[in-house]
Amino acid sequence: MTQVNARKLDFYDRQVSQLIIDKYGMNDKEAVRNFIESETYQMLLDTELEVYKLSPYVIFDMWESEKITGDPRNSRYIRE
DSSP, rough: OOOOOHHHHHHHHHEEEEHHHHHHHHHHHHHHHHHHHHHHHHHOOOOTTTTTSSHHHHHHHHHHHHHSSOGGGGHHHHHH
């Protein structure tokens, strides 16, 4: 089974967490924990879905959609 490169995961961890911090005012650890415990993060890890090829802004939108609706697939980027 192929895995997403650790450098890419680190990039997304940092970028998406910072977007969470900026918008929701969470501290660093809380933002990272919220991201890595999400279904969105599990989708990022699934190489077949190729979510790792998307912009951090799209992944943040997926995470936010998941927090609001319960499903990251409700992201406007996924629906379009």
